[in-house]
Amino acid sequence: MIVGYYPGCSLTGTGKEYDMSLRKVLSLLDVQVEEINDWCCCGATSAHATNHLLSVALPARNLMLAQKQNLNELLAPCAACYNRLIGSKHEISHNADLKKKVEFVLEEDFNSSTEVINIVQLLQKVGKEKIKSLVKVSLKDIKVACYYGCLLVRPNAVTKFDDAENPTSMEDIISATGALTVEWNYKTECCGGAHSIARKDIVTFLSKNILDDAKLNGAHVIVVACPMCHSNLDMRQRAIKKLYPSHEEIPVLYLSELIGIALGLNGKELGINLHFVDAINLLQMVKAEM
Amino acid sequence: MDEKLITLNNLKIFAEELLKANYTLILQDKQGIRWEKISNSDELHISSKLKPTKASFKEFVFSKTEPIFYFNNKNDGVELIDSNLSAEKMVFFGSKPCDAKSINIMSKVFNWDYKDNFFNTKAENSIVIGMLCEYRDEFCFCTSVNLSPVSSDGSDLFLIPTDENNFAIRIVTEKGREFIQPFLKLFAEGNPETTDQIFKKINLPEKGFESEVIRSWIGNNFEHKYFERAGEICLGCGQCAFVCPVCHCFDIVDEECGYSCGRRMKNWDACQFSLFTLHGSGHNPRHNQTQRYRQRISHKFKYYVDKFDEILCTGCGRCSRGCPVGIDIGQIAKEVHSLAANKV
Amino acid sequence: MKIGVFVCHCGENIGKTVDCATVAQRAAKIPGVAYSVDNKYMCSDPGQNVIKNAIREKKLDAVVVASCSPHMHEKTFRKAAADAGINKYLCEIANVREQCSWVHDNIPDATDKALDLVRIAVEKVKRNIPLTAIRVPVTKRALVIGGGISGIQAALDIANSGFEVVLVEKEPSIGGHMSQLSETFPTLDCSQCILTPRMVEVYQHPKIKLLTYSEVEKVEGFIGNFTVTIKKKARSIDEEKCTGCGLCIQKCPIKKKAFNEFEEGLATRPAIYVPFPQAVPNIPVIDRSVCTYYQTGKCQMCLKVCGREAILFEQQDTLVTEEVGSIVIATGYKLYSIDKKPEDSEIKGYGEYGYGKYKDVIDGLQFERIASASGPTNGEILRPSDKTQPKKIVFIQCVGSRDEQKGFSYCSKICCMYTAKHAMLYKHKVHDGEAYVFYMDIRAGGKMYEEFVRRAIEEDGVKYIRGRVSKIYRQNGKYIVKGEDTIAGMPVVIDADMVVLATAMVAQPNASKLAQTIGVPYDKYGFYQEVHPKLRPVEVSTAGVFLAGACQSPKDIPESVAMASAAAAKSLVLFGSDYLEREPTVAVVNEANCAGCFYCLKVCPYNAIEKKEVKNKLGEIIDYIAHVNAGLCQGCGTCNATCPSKSIELIGFNDEQIYAEINAFSESFV
Amino acid sequence: MNELREKAKELLLNNTVKLIIGYANGNGHNRTYPFIARNAADANRLVFNEYCVNNLAVYLTRKEFKGKGIIGIVAKGCDVKAIIQLIQENQINKDEVYIIGMNCNGAVNQLDNSFEKTTLAQKCINCTVRTPALYHALIGTTKDIEEPADTLGEKIKEVEKLNADSRWDFWEAQFEKCIKCYACRQVCPLCYCEQCIVDKTVPRWIESSAHTRGNFSWNIIRAFHLSGRCIGCGECERVCPMDIPLSMLNRKMSIIAKKEFDYSAGVSLDSPTLVGTYNMKDRQDFIK
Amino acid sequence: MSEEKFQPKIVAFVCNWCTYTGADLAGTSRLKYQPNVRLIRLPCTGRIDPVFIIKAFEKGADGVLVSGCHPGDCHYNLGNLHARRRFILFSELMNYVGIDSSRLHFSWVSASEGKKWVDVINEVIDTVREVGPFKKYQKINKEFVLHE
Numbered sequence A: 001m002i003v004g005y006y007p008g009c010s011l012t013g014t015g016k017e018y019d020m021s022l023r024k025v026l027s028l029l030d031v032q033v034e035e036i037n038d039w040c041c042c043g044a045t046s047a048h049a050t051n052h053l054l055s056v057a058l059p060a061r062n063l064m065l066a067q068k069q070n071l072n073e074l075l076a077p078c079a080a081c082y083n084r085l086i087g088s089k090h091e092i093s094h095n096a097d098l099k100k101k102v103e104f105v106l107e108e109d110f111n112s113s114t115e116v117i118n119i120v121q122l123l124q125k126v127g128k129e130k131i132k133s134l135v136k137v138s139l140k141d142i143k144v145a146c147y148y149g150c151l152l153v154r155p156n157a158v159t160k161f162d163d164a165e166n167p168t169s170m171e172d173i174i175s176a177t178g179a180l181t182v183e184w185n186y187k188t189e190c191c192g193g194a195h196s197i198a199r200k201d202i203v204t205f206l207s208k209n210i211l212d213d214a215k216l217n218g219a220h221v222i223v224v225a226c227p228m229c230h231s232n233l234d235m236r237q238r239a240i241k242k243l244y245p246s247h248e249e250i251p252v253l254y255l256s257e258l259i260g261i262a263l264g265l266n267g268k269e270l271g272i273n274l275h276f277v278d279a280i281n282l283l284q285m286v287k288a289e290m
Numbered sequence B: 001m002d003e004k005l006i007t008l009n010n011l012k013i014f015a016e017e018l019l020k021a022n023y024t025l026i027l028q029d030k031q032g033i034r035w036e037k038i039s040n041s042d043e044l045h046i047s048s049k050l051k052p053t054k055a056s057f058k059e060f061v062f063s064k065t066e067p068i069f070y071f072n073n074k075n076d077g078v079e080l081i082d083s084n085l086s087a088e089k090m091v092f093f094g095s096k097p098c099d100a101k102s103i104n105i106m107s108k109v110f111n112w113d114y115k116d117n118f119f120n121t122k123a124e125n126s127i128v129i130g131m132l133c134e135y136r137d138e139f140c141f142c143t144s145v146n147l148s149p150v151s152s153d154g155s156d157l158f159l160i161p162t163d164e165n166n167f168a169i170r171i172v173t174e175k176g177r178e179f180i181q182p183f184l185k186l187f188a189e190g191n192p193e194t195t196d197q198i199f200k201k202i203n204l205p206e207k208g209f210e211s212e213v214i215r216s217w218i219g220n221n222f223e224h225k226y227f228e229r230a231g232e233i234c235l236g237c238g239q240c241a242f243v244c245p246v247c248h249c250f251d252i253v254d255e256e257c258g259y260s261c262g263r264r265m266k267n268w269d270a271c272q273f274s275l276f277t278l279h280g281s282g283h284n285p286r287h288n289q290t291q292r293y294r295q296r297i298s299h300k301f302k303y304y305v306d307k308f309d310e311i312l313c314t315g316c317g318r319c320s321r322g323c324p325v326g327i328d329i330g331q332i333a334k335e336v337h338s339l340a341a342n343k344v
Numbered sequence C: 001m002k003i004g005v006f007v008c009h010c011g012e013n014i015g016k017t018v019d020c021a022t023v024a025q026r027a028a029k030i031p032g033v034a035y036s037v038d039n040k041y042m043c044s045d046p047g048q049n050v051i052k053n054a055i056r057e058k059k060l061d062a063v064v065v066a067s068c069s070p071h072m073h074e075k076t077f078r079k080a081a082a083d084a085g086i087n088k089y090l091c092e093i094a095n096v097r098e099q100c101s102w103v104h105d106n107i108p109d110a111t112d113k114a115l116d117l118v119r120i121a122v123e124k125v126k127r128n129i130p131l132t133a134i135r136v137p138v139t140k141r142a143l144v145i146g147g148g149i150s151g152i153q154a155a156l157d158i159a160n161s162g163f164e165v166v167l168v169e170k171e172p173s174i175g176g177h178m179s180q181l182s183e184t185f186p187t188l189d190c191s192q193c194i195l196t197p198r199m200v201e202v203y204q205h206p207k208i209k210l211l212t213y214s215e216v217e218k219v220e221g222f223i224g225n226f227t228v229t230i231k232k233k234a235r236s237i238d239e240e241k242c243t244g245c246g247l248c249i250q251k252c253p254i255k256k257k258a259f260n261e262f263e264e265g266l267a268t269r270p271a272i273y274v275p276f277p278q279a280v281p282n283i284p285v286i287d288r289s290v291c292t293y294y295q296t297g298k299c300q301m302c303l304k305v306c307g308r309e310a311i312l313f314e315q316q317d318t319l320v321t322e323e324v325g326s327i328v329i330a331t332g333y334k335l336y337s338i339d340k341k342p343e344d345s346e347i348k349g350y351g352e353y354g355y356g357k358y359k360d361v362i363d364g365l366q367f368e369r370i371a372s373a374s375g376p377t378n379g380e381i382l383r384p385s386d387k388t389q390p391k392k393i394v395f396i397q398c399v400g401s402r403d404e405q406k407g408f409s410y411c412s413k414i415c416c417m418y419t420a421k422h423a424m425l426y427k428h429k430v431h432d433g434e435a436y437v438f439y440m441d442i443r444a445g446g447k448m449y450e451e452f453v454r455r456a457i458e459e460d461g462v463k464y465i466r467g468r469v470s471k472i473y474r475q476n477g478k479y480i481v482k483g484e485d486t487i488a489g490m491p492v493v494i495d496a497d498m499v500v501l502a503t504a505m506v507a508q509p510n511a512s513k514l515a516q517t518i519g520v521p522y523d524k525y526g527f528y529q530e531v532h533p534k535l536r537p538v539e540v541s542t543a544g545v546f547l548a549g550a551c552q553s554p555k556d557i558p559e560s561v562a563m564a565s566a567a568a569a570k571s572l573v574l575f576g577s578d579y580l581e582r583e584p585t586v587a588v589v590n591e592a593n594c595a596g597c598f599y600c601l602k603v604c605p606y607n608a609i610e611k612k613e614v615k616n617k618l619g620e621i622i623d624y625i626a627h628v629n630a631g632l633c634q635g636c637g638t639c640n641a642t643c644p645s646k647s648i649e650l651i652g653f654n655d656e657q658i659y660a661e662i663n664a665f666s667e668s669f670v
Numbered sequence D: 001m002n003e004l005r006e007k008a009k010e011l012l013l014n015n016t017v018k019l020i021i022g023y024a025n026g027n028g029h030n031r032t033y034p035f036i037a038r039n040a041a042d043a044n045r046l047v048f049n050e051y052c053v054n055n056l057a058v059y060l061t062r063k064e065f066k067g068k069g070i071i072g073i074v075a076k077g078c079d080v081k082a083i084i085q086l087i088q089e090n091q092i093n094k095d096e097v098y099i100i101g102m103n104c105n106g107a108v109n110q111l112d113n114s115f116e117k118t119t120l121a122q123k124c125i126n127c128t129v130r131t132p133a134l135y136h137a138l139i140g141t142t143k144d145i146e147e148p149a150d151t152l153g154e155k156i157k158e159v160e161k162l163n164a165d166s167r168w169d170f171w172e173a174q175f176e177k178c179i180k181c182y183a184c185r186q187v188c189p190l191c192y193c194e195q196c197i198v199d200k201t202v203p204r205w206i207e208s209s210a211h212t213r214g215n216f217s218w219n220i221i222r223a224f225h226l227s228g229r230c231i232g233c234g235e236c237e238r239v240c241p242m243d244i245p246l247s248m249l250n251r252k253m254s255i256i257a258k259k260e261f262d263y264s265a266g267v268s269l270d271s272p273t274l275v276g277t278y279n280m281k282d283r284q285d286f287i288k
Numbered sequence E: 001m002s003e004e005k006f007q008p009k010i011v012a013f014v015c016n017w018c019t020y021t022g023a024d025l026a027g028t029s030r031l032k033y034q035p036n037v038r039l040i041r042l043p044c045t046g047r048i049d050p051v052f053i054i055k056a057f058e059k060g061a062d063g064v065l066v067s068g069c070h071p072g073d074c075h076y077n078l079g080n081l082h083a084r085r086r087f088i089l090f091s092e093l094m095n096y097v098g099i100d101s102s103r104l105h106f107s108w109v110s111a112s113e114g115k116k117w118v119d120v121i122n123e124v125i126d127t128v129r130e131v132g133p134f135k136k137y138q139k140i141n142k143e144f145v146l147h148e
Helices: A016-028 A046-050 A052-068 A079-094 A096-106 A119-126 A128-134 A169-177 A200-216 A227-235 A237-243 A255-262 A280-285 B008-020 B102-109 B117-124 B174-186 B192-201 B211-220 B226-231 B239-243 B289-308 B318-322 B329-341 C020-027 C045-057 C070-083 C097-101 C107-126 C149-160 C176-180 C191-204 C247-251 C292-296 C301-305 C364-371 C415-429 C449-458 C511-518 C557-575 C599-603 C638-642 C655-663 D002-013 D056-061 D077-088 D151-161 D164-176 D183-187 D212-225 D235-239 D246-261 E019-028 E050-058 E079-096 E114-131 E135-141
Strands: A002-005 A032-035 A073-075 A115-117 A143-146 A221-224 A252-254 B002-007 B023-028 B035-038 B065-074 B077-082 B089-095 B126-131 B157-163 B166-171 B250-258 B261-268 C003-008 C033-039 C062-067 C091-095 C134-137 C141-145 C164-168 C208-211 C214-222 C225-232 C318-324 C326-329 C333-335 C361-363 C392-399 C434-439 C463-466 C469-475 C478-485 C490-496 C498-503 C505-507 C545-547 C579-582 C587-589 C609-615 C621-628 C648-650 D019-025 D032-037 D071-075 D097-102 D137-139 E010-015 E037-042 E063-068 E104-108
Touching (some): A016 A032, A016 A252, A016 A255, A046 A052, A052 A079, A052 A096, A073 A119, A079 A096, A079 A115, A119 A128, A119 A169, A200 A221, A227 A237, A227 A252, B002 B008, B002 B174, B008 B023, B008 B166, B008 B174, B102 B117, B102 B289, B117 B126, B157 B174, B157 B192, B166 B192, B211 B289, B211 B329, B226 B329, B239 B318, C020 C033, C020 C062, C045 C062, C045 C070, C062 C107, C070 E019, C091 C097, C091 C107, C097 C107, C097 E019, C107 C655, C141 C318, C141 C557, C149 C176, C149 C557, C164 C225, C176 C191, C176 C364, C191 C208, C225 C326, C326 C511, C364 C415, C364 C498, C392 C415, C392 C478, C392 C490, C415 C434, C434 C478, C545 C557, C587 C621, C599 C609, C638 E079, D002 D019, D002 D071, D002 D097, D019 D056, D056 D071, D056 D077, D071 D077, D151 D164, D151 D246, D212 D246, D212 E050, D212 E079, D235 D246, D246 E079, E010 E019, E019 E037, E019 E114, E050 E079, E079 E104, E104 E114
Parallel strands (some): A002 A073, A143 A221, B023 B089, C141 C164, C141 C326, C164 C208, C326 C545, C392 C434, C434 C463, D019 D071, D097 D137, E063 E104
Antiparallel strands (some): B002 B166, B023 B035, B065 B077, B065 B261, B157 B166, C134 C579, C214 C225, C225 C318, C333 C505, C469 C478, C478 C490, C587 C648
């Protein structure tokens, strides 16, 4: 299986462990990733706050690059990238005027037939059975809280993926590793998102609620599929601890990292050592190497 | 008898000249299906060994469909408009004796009381250049119907290949003579005696029956049980009649040209169709296929002969070759002949 | 044939884009047209008189009226023609208003088109033949499907007019959802108190044949003449012998096992049971899926205690055939099942509300049972999980309804009212309790409805919050309801003890199956489709079948009852005459040409084609050919198009007529 | 051959059948023709070989034979398909036909009227019924045969590749030739209508004149009326004196039936007919 | 001087209950569409025989539209479903002999879709206008036409 790969900015920076772990896991799962050449910004955050046309044209350019590489599917591991790519494609195909403008900007016809998918969709395509057959380390002793955040499944009419209000697809994939998933209440609550820089107070408060509910429901680890979620939930735990001294830390892993552990990769290979919150206890629980 | 000689090359030039003089040249097509018009002398493709086409050239003198008049339905009555008669001058090039004869035979029925101008105009505008025939198969029986591969009966001119690149051409009718007059420079003088020698060498199909015997037997054995078996497998299609060079039955139907105007069409019909004799009342005097098949044989070998002293058959074998269920008219005639001979 | 053409100006409606005078002049030249004239208002009395006089004076054989759509005035003009002495089927309409003058603005084009339309109609009418309406006798007996309040009302109305009714109910008792309700809005009178006398009346009515625990299997025939096959499911009880003493129910050893449908799962019942104490008929039924005897072959306790030997373990389902003239469908609704996704995966559930996961998150009908004096808590408001009194209760409206994401864009209409009622009942019983209602809009259109909601807010202090709830989860024994107050523009979190979801009213799960059995169209939600939303709201396209209640769309009780009476009235209209007149546009077989391939039989939607024997002079069957039962044929013509030899033709739309219509185009095209 | 003759004699002598529709030899040439055997002597004339191309099922619906007792018929697998279709369409009673099924090793292609060229007939390529699907007696054995390429399928694909105008030109040239002899109809076992639509005069949907317009309508409607019914015996094309490639029409319709509805005609007595049934899931992407 | 626009001739075979009523609704709503279409009203799409379509072309139509009720809406329950199957076969056949979907159109237009009717009919007219007069059929229609 060959799939196009759009890393986006996070996966080359704050979220590079996501990139590391994902590439390793996918190669074990016989998925070849083909990075699109000369990709540019997906238009998230600044572009779509300032210039609508730009925020559509940027992903459109990336989609056309994928098209030219004859990629049927394009994986956008970052939930924000995924959202921009799939959202722009939807918008362009439903708005002829916009399409004309975008084509003017791109200086070419927009005719993308590439399907944009997120990491959960890719793993669904790979199949639970395949993952199950490759598990080397059973995660049956750990309880996982799957955190979807806001962008992975929304807007539902565009993503046409899972139930926006009560998603369960990540749980389903994780069950292949043997890990238990907990029923909890904050899987789609806001983590504070892009306020991370400007309004630390909001992010700390919102993230704390999420972390608390996960712990309250017995989770050992929170699994995410978005670098922004990860950065808020992982990096802000120290700030939380300052404000709420009783806060007990809980590790936050990328979905690819958790699966990587199950497939027998060690912590370093997966970049788990790069997190703010130590996951050593978690790895010990399943007798995996750091 | 007047006879000329012409080389293959000159024959092509002859064709070229004819086209220039606004003649329509009609030849056997290369697929062996039917006769077709050619527009270029390069397409001239004649040979005495060609198998007869599936359909004869009948359709050029007796159209498979043609309008006989037009009508306009108005609120205050019906207006009739005559159909245009085609003045196209046609040359049937390289016709086998069994085809060449067809115009003469049909002419009798189209002229015995009502003069059919549609047929006559076309027949008058036709020149038949017949050709000696060297094709034989088990379906050929021209000799049994008083024709032969060397018969020029029905032809206006008659071609005889003398070798691969040379032909003798015999002028058979006055019409033929007039027709060839302007082109005589292409021809050399020929000697009828040499061609007679050629005729003698031609292998003739065996004569299978005496048509006169058939005629008289049918007259006395209308109810004979032989017909029951002979026609029972006939499926009632019109192929035999439609490919036949001399079957001439037609149907008249009206069809629209537009709103409240139309044309009356004359279309081929066939006695093997069950609708052929179906009355408006629902009664059908020939209500089964064996009766229809008997009619076909009887018309060809008795009724037409009685009325016009002409057998309605040239022995070309087309109907037998094409019959979906393999009914062989020559074979049937032979069987009838032997029934007659044995006085059964 | 002398044809008259009458071109209507319809005031300015036609006249302003179609040059009517020119159309009339040019129409006069069409072969067969003997008279042609235009008029300002053809449908007016003077206009009709123009037609009538022309028919009489010009001795016309047929007429074409170029006017509005045939759906509008075909009847009018056909009657006018008939009044003047020609067969009404020799009148055709050319639709030059709806399909010409109103949709085009270029006068020459519209005039040309109008003339074409006239010519088409002239050519058709030339080939029309005089027809007489088909008369079929009417069976003056009705079938009512569904024994809820709508079915009960319809049955009583018809029966009280003196006609027999067969009432079929699939449950063991009639009563429907109304029997589950505690009180009814806006009067708060006891639901069962007003319903049960009606149920008893049905039971005792000499003209009503009640078939409970029965389902309609097959419907054949047509208006006035339906033959209905009904399956009586085996109760395992001899209905003749049973006195309803209830001893068997008391003695049944598996009291606590079976899911109690009537109590919406809030209580259990024995294997042998009557759904509720006031059930009609008061005859128990054995639930074979839980009965020890059926499962293991042992027990027979009920048989032992029954003094009347009324228990029949070997009883089988039986089929009953009934002849009826009309059918009233009153099959009602179901509540949207929110705990799991319905089979049709387009529709998503409300996993975030935790219904099914949390025992104290319940739906409206469950709350009815909790509030009902005859319910599992005897009318005390106790939450299902621990039987404690909830002090804070949240009601959420529009769960499923008005939510395209979940597949239902429509408003369920009654939830605003019953939620107000629930909140009010709660406040009346738990004086120190708090009641919150999340709503999208309050739709309280109805007599005393708005006042009722105001009362809940103003007198009973129910707190209404305009907004949606995003999530319900459990924390420290409370149900955390997270929502948004869109008026205050703030998120709201309520730690409730219990949550009541006003879930959407949806069509019965097997509504489409019944629809196909009877031949009733249904919409994408499974609600039955009326013929016309305004003018024919209780009729369906299958003549003789009428709708009552929530099977057509969400409705409250007074609307359902009104509709039931309307459906009854429609049946009575039918029963008012001994014969029905039907359009004579039915198919006929040309027997001489039919080859008997019976493709017509295969495509006929009405089973109107029969195999007819062809016999020789000795009386031996030599062949079979098609024959049309004119009583069943509805004139769709599918047989005609399917027949390869065109040996079956639809009168009124036969091949010759259609051919002539197509041919009528050619002049304009040549 | 003896087995066939013996069986035929037995059936005729013990009155199991009234007559047997079979094949007999022509005079001197290879071709066989349909033959009705009524007695033991007739039975001795029956033959079966690769020249037996005719589909004899066409005789089963003919008034001369139908309804006069049980008819025996010598039938190849493809002929039996026609018989199955006829039974499904109520044209013959299953109990009034006795099928002498022939294990078939292919019939020859009639390139020439006298069957001089013996390539395998087009209809025999990829045959799935070399042993008939329905029979009362089965005669002969099948052996491996060499199958030439499916040139018909290729020809259809070639036409499909053309643009609409060129497709029209192709078929116009074909239909122009038609002389309306109706051999295609008469030889077709499934053209059993009492009155063909082309013979219907009020109204005259299809002009009986043999001009291109009338021919176009005739050939198109015939193909349409046979869609989902044609069992692919190829008889119509074989007998067409004008060599119109009718199999290209009929095969195309079979391909459509297979593709759209997974339907093949004449396969089983129990399967529903293609026309006359519907499926809610039938394609409608061509409908706006 | 701009050339005059080609005015195609469209014949529409419509069912009485859905499309004809939908076309009436277009009128009642005073929606406008091009006048190049002539409707033939039939009880049901089930009544529409392929010979009608061929005949319409024979009579000079440049394009044909067949329109009826959406599946499930048929006044006669099943007529349109049988018609749909029939027209799958027939449209494929017509396409094969060179009459493709630019000339032969199908639609479902319900009684409430007056707007859709307008859109469909305009689209049909525009499509046919684009491919031009049906010269191929006109050629065979003109055989034996009397030239005066």
